[in-house]
Amino acid sequence: MIGVSGATARYRTAITELPLRARVVEQLEGAIVVVDGAPGWPARSRVALQGRASALLIAHPVAVDDDELAALEAAAGSVPVVLDRPWLRADLVADAAAPRAGVDAARPVTVDTVAIPGELGAMVRESLGWLRMLAGGELELRAAAAVPHGLLALLEEPVSGRAATLTASTLVGRGGARLRAQAVGETRLEIDLDAATDARSVDVSTAEGTLRRPRRRESSARVALRRAIDAISRGDGTGDLRAFRHDAALAASVFSAG
Incomplete structure (x- = not known):
């Protein structure tokens, strides 16, 4: 003990x-x-x-x-x-990491996120963490642009050349923060985190159908x-500090470029 x-x-x-x-x-x-x-x-x-x-x-x-x-x-x-x-729980990351080998490297991994006012920077950082995990390595920024109430970013995992895209916006009106990530291929991964409903789901889809990972109760x-x-x-x-440094520095670059 x-x-x-x-x-x-x-x-x-x-x-x-x-x-x-x-x-x-x-x-x-x-x-x-x-x-x-x-x-x-x-x-x-x-x-x-x-x-x-x-x-x-x-x-x-x-x-x-x-x-x-x-x-x-x-x-x-x-x-x-x-x-x-x-927003980047280790248990959910583990659930999503196991079937990642079936994801098509030619297709981009994507994250769409909505943040409550004042929290856009933090949500972008956590979204980039999901993209890093789904892409299989640290990312480099290729382009970013500001849009009304948010931003768009295109990134790349330089070893494999896999593209990663991020769409982030600030919530207008009522509701809660939300993060949705997706990686598509022979296996399709979908991660949905919703603060308003406390939903935390990881879905794995193959030709045989869709499997929803058991909800993590911890x-x-x-x-x-x-x-x-x-x-x-x-x-x-654990590697947590290095991962956080990567995600935070990349988020700063996204906002500077956008």
Whole structure:
């Protein structure tokens, strides 16, 4: 059993749901330290590392300067860093990753997203994370353009040459944020995340029909906490920081170009 320090209400609930694996502690040393992902989180993370944390769990991280992220990545070394990104949940990514081999590399992967006012930047970043996963590697921006209430972007995975397209807009009127991703080929993947209805679906379609992956009932906090515990048990990192750096830098480029 491992201690968890700095847990807010969401993570305390997750701890109670994992009674044989985690417990609340006060000290940083040897613990998974939950770090608020509000501005300044890399500095707070370095304080936890100085306190000899066994792992870091960053809750809903916002975009920060890339130099700060690079410094944190260097400071963390082999200490696992898990990012809790509710719009890019690791369990849903795993559900979508398994059948990706059947996706036609000649066809673009696409994401359409709608953000609530003030959250377009964050939704673009998370959408780019989905495109990165579906395209099979880090992306490069080819073109971007502003449209009323949003933007369009064309990207490419340079190794395979697979195209990726993003359409993002800000919600006008009532409703909630939504993200829909698709990859088409012999196997078609469709991911639908809807804040208004709390829908989270991954559909896999083949010639035999459509299979909807079982709905994931865990909270994103519990998923992230389990990942941190598992990373400590394995003794390796997660790659979350590198992925976040890629997505955040690419989102900044999209907005600059558009």
